[in-house]
Amino acid sequence: MSDKILVAYASRFGATAGVAEAIGKNLAEHGAQVDVLPIKAVKDISPYRAVVVGSAINAGAWLPEALQFVQEHQADLRRKPFAAFLVCMTLTMKNGEQYRSHVSTWLEPVRALVRPVSEGLFAGALDIGKIPSFSDRLKFRISVLSGVWKEGDHRDWNAIHAWAESLYPLLISVS
Ligand SMILES: Cc1cc2nc3c(=O)[nH]c(=O)nc-3n(C[C@H](O)[C@H](O)[C@H](O)COP(=O)(O)O)c2cc1C
Incomplete structure (x- = not known):
């Protein structure tokens, strides 16, 4: 079994891609060989000893290609250490931490x-300027105006690094 780890992600506007890159960098700092790839670029997961899959949340769900990836490779993924992450706006809300258990669902x-x-x-x-659909842009503008959340980059790099740190021993453990 190789020591390679795959970090595969589904992202519409780049935030999840950045989280995946940070996780990959952290795992590589531990000496692992890591590929960080958009899900659509991954054909074969057999070369990897462990797989991390992450997706942006749209309408309370992982992006369709991310779930489809896990569905397609489920037999293989059950035989390897597999970790999952999501990236969303709900956790940026004031008191967003109180929604953590809902987000987890x-x-x-x-x-x-x-x-x-x-x-x-x-x-x-x-x-909001990056969202192509007019109706989605409108919904997000209203949500910002009504104080649900704020535009901008809310990624918590300390939390992302802490998770990646905790992940490494789980991914390299003998399966
Ligand atoms: C159309 C659309 C729907 C979204 N739906 C949700 C949602 O249901 N819950 C949530 O917390 N965030 C939601 N978001 C926010 C995204 O998950 C968030 O902006 C994320 O950082 C986007 O990641 P990306 O840049 O990798 O695409 C939505 C964003 C868009 C554009």
Whole structure:
């Protein structure tokens, strides 16, 4: 078995890609060989000893290609250490931490396929100008105006690094 770790992600506007890169960098600092790739670029997971999959949340769910990836590779993923993370705006809300257990339920469809050895729940970023759909832009503008959350980059790099640190021993443990 190789020592390579895959960090695969689904991202629409780059925030989740950045989280995946940070996790990959942290794992590489421990000496692991790491590939950080968008999910659509991954064809074969057999070269990897462990897999981390992360997605942005849209409408209370992982992006479809991320769940589809876990579905397609579920048999293989059950035989390797597998970790999952999500990136969302709910955790950026004032008192967002009180929604952590609700946010965690968004990983239920993933758990139903393959149980992760660890789960990361992270605050993301919002740039309304980047959202292509007019109605989504409108909804987000209203949510910002009504004080639900603020635009900008809310990623908590300390929390992301702490999770990646805790992940390394779980991913390299003999399976
Ligand atoms: C169309 C759309 C729907 C979203 N739905 C949710 C949601 O239901 N809950 C939430 O907490 N964040 C939601 N978000 C916020 C994103 O999860 C957040 O902006 C994330 O950082 C985006 O990551 P990305 O840049 O990798 O695409 C939504 C964003 C968009 C554009």
